[in-house]
Amino acid sequence: MARSTVPIRNGEDVVRVRQEVRRLAIEAGLGLVDQTKVVTAASELARNTLDYGKGGQAVMDIVQNGARRGVRIVFEDNGPGIADIELALKDGYTSGKGMGLGLGGARRLCNEFAIVSTPGKGTMVTIARWK
Amino acid sequence: MDRIPILKLGEALLVTIQVDMHDRLALALEEDLTTRIVEYSAKGVLIDISALEIVDSFIGRTLGNIAMIAKVLDADTVVVGMRPAVAITLVELGLSLPGVRTALNAERGMAMIKRRIDDGYPISEYEDEGGS
Amino acid sequence: MAKLSASRLPGILSDSVRHIISDWLTSLKASPDGRLPAAELEAQCESIVTRLAQACREGNLTDIDTSAFAPLRDVLADVSRTRALQGFSPTEAATFILSLKQPLFARLRIVLASDPERLASDIVTMSELIDLLGLFMMETFQRAREEVILRQQTEISELSTPVVKLWEGILALPLIGTLDSARTQIVMENLLDSIVRYEADIAIIDITGVPTVDTLVAQHLLKTVAAARLMGADCIISGIRPQIAQTMVHLGVELNVVSKANLSDAFALALRRLGKMVVNQRRAVPADPA
Incomplete structure (x- = not known):
């Protein structure tokens, strides 16, 4: 099915990630609120990839599970990684300039959320939103 | 770099955000508005976001900052026209913008600002401006 | 073969x-x-x-x-x-x-x-x-x-969340049944869309028909109120039954919003906020023939 890869190297790329996710979410038949939620979550994570991961990419797919369709996005970077994931997911925690809502907020906006990180190697965050 | 235009309407500043904002554009808006509020001694700032399809934590934070900065400079900020889907998402994200005033549309937001300009400030201080 | x-x-x-x-x-x-x-x-x-x-x-x-x-x-x-x-x-x-x-x-x-x-x-x-x-x-x-x-x-979920217009600028959402996350989203969407459609200033969320209000339900209500406020409308919660009020306090559930005991009190408050007044109409007195 439709797959799209967007490199994340600067602020404009974050906007492109939003637009691509929006396009796939519409194609997957998500309602307006679900579209907005997954696009917002993608925006947060793309910014994380840029600011903390020193750039990377987003790979997005339309996925099917029985009668339900949805969008899955994988954010990958080769940055410093996250030492304490539990801590990073807490609201209000931030190691940079944000409000600390990025990771935890993105998790609340999605049906699926998985994070794998190796300090020194990079981080991979996978999210999905179902119809 | 493109910037978001700021209109002056009497003592109010009017901003209509019509593009998908990247972070630097949002920061530029914060900076420009701060400069203009002082330059025009504006008493109200109206930000129309009815065209915005998403507001993420960064844009939300920028709106909050603008409101706080404006407050320090003695101006009130009203954010108008937030779409339902955007409002639901912002709340779920954990951002409820407590310091920001809101209104359904630009017309009502303008009326709020006008009320504040008309009777919200000591007349002695702004007598001359109000009369002209 | x-x-x-x-x-x-x-x-x-x-x-x-x-x-x-x-x-x-x-x-x-x-x-x-x-x-x-x-x-x-x-x-x-x-x-x-x-x-x-x-x-x-x-x-x-x-x-x-x-x-x-x-x-x-x-x-x-x-x-x-x-x-x-x-x-x-x-x-x-x-x-x-x-x-x-x-x-x-x-x-x-x-x-x-x-x-x-x-x-x-x-x-x-x-x-x-x-x-x-x-x-x-x-x-x-x-x-x-x-x-x-x-x-x-x-x-x-769509059937069970009608939004009714009570007056110019005042909406009511009578909630019936249990509020879970999926339903809250639809309730919220319905209410917020109606706020835009009717250009409403005030929305009354009536929870007379909600059987229990635990921390989760309270959270859902607060989210709805917060989202409405972001759009520029105020919410009033009405119909908190006595037992529910008690349970809420015992559970330590805080509902930090304007609330009224019943829908009519909430409606009266909404009218007052919009600067409307309800008065008794004087009966037309027939002209005195004398």
């Missing part, structure tokens, strides 16, 4: 379509089912057997995913979908196609009576084929049921 055996099957099937249909129908009608009209059953059996014979003539008997089986797959998908809607159990749906084995084998036994070796291998081939078709039907059946459940979920 196996190839040779298989090659006679299509011919036998084509020649025996009538026989197989009538035998199958006889066995099915031995245990009639009120949910299925006889005419519908006959039509289904007929088209399944005909298309099966056709598919066997054109296609590979071990692979039902090929285009030769497309017409048969269509009719089977259709049958299992209607059975899912008619409320049949998965077992009943699968038994239906599996019951084709008996009349089919009976026919093979008659035609191939003189060739037991071929009979045995053909029965194995057909049995495997019917099993594949059975699995296919189960899958479609399951999918149809999932679709029904999904649709009903949406319907129920």
Whole structure:
């Protein structure tokens, strides 16, 4: 099915990630609120990839599970990684300039959320939103 | 770099955000508005976001900052026209913008600002401006 | 050898379509089912057997995913979908196609009576084929049921959240039933869309019909209030019943919003906020004739 890869190297790329996710979410038949939620979550994570991961990419797919369709996005970077994931997911925690809502907020906006990180190697965050 | 235009309407500043904002554009808006509020001694700032399809934590934070900065400079900020889907998402994200005033549309937001300009400030201080 | 055996099957099937249909129908009608009209059953059996014979003539008997089986797959998908809607159990749906084995084998036994070796291998081939078709039907059946459940979920949640306009600029949302996360989203969406549509300043959320208010429900209500505020509208919560008020306090649930005991108090407050007043109309006094 439709797959799209967007490199994340600067602020404009974050906007492109939003637009691509929006396009796939519409194609997957998500309602307006679900579209907005997954696009917002993608925006947060793309910014994380840029600011903390020193750039990377987003790979997005339309996925099917029985009668339900949805969008899955994988954010990958080769940055410093996250030492304490539990801590990073807490609201209000931030190691940079944000409000600390990025990771935890993105998790609340999605049906699926998985994070794998190796300090020194990079981080991979996978999210999905179902119809 | 493109910037978001700021209109002056009497003592109010009017901003209509019509593009998908990247972070630097949002920061530029914060900076420009701060400069203009002082330059025009504006008493109200109206930000129309009815065209915005998403507001993420960064844009939300920028709106909050603008409101706080404006407050320090003695101006009130009203954010108008937030779409339902955007409002639901912002709340779920954990951002409820407590310091920001809101209104359904630009017309009502303008009326709020006008009320504040008309009777919200000591007349002695702004007598001359109000009369002209 | 196996190839040779298989090659006679299509011919036998084509020649025996009538026989197989009538035998199958006889066995099915031995245990009639009120949910299925006889005419519908006959039509289904007929088209399944005909298309099966056709598919066997054109296609590979071990692979039902090929285009030769497309017409048969269509009719089977259709049958299992209607059975899912008619409320049949998965077992009943699968038994239906599996019951084709008996009349089919009976026919093979008659035609191939003189060739037991071929009979045995053909029965194995057909049995495997019917099993594949059975699995296919189960899958479609399951999918149809999932679709029904999904649709009903949406319907129920949409049905139960009407937004009514009480006055110019004042809306009411009478909530009935339990609030879970999925429903809250639809309730919120409905309310916020209505706020835009009616350009409402105030929305009254009446929870008289909500059986319990625990921390989670309170959170959902607060989210709705917060989202409405972001759009520029105020909310008033009304209809907190005495027991619920008690439970909330005992549970330590805080509902930091404007709340009123009942809808009419909330409505009065909303009118006052909009600067409206309710007055008694003076009865028209007839002119004094004197």
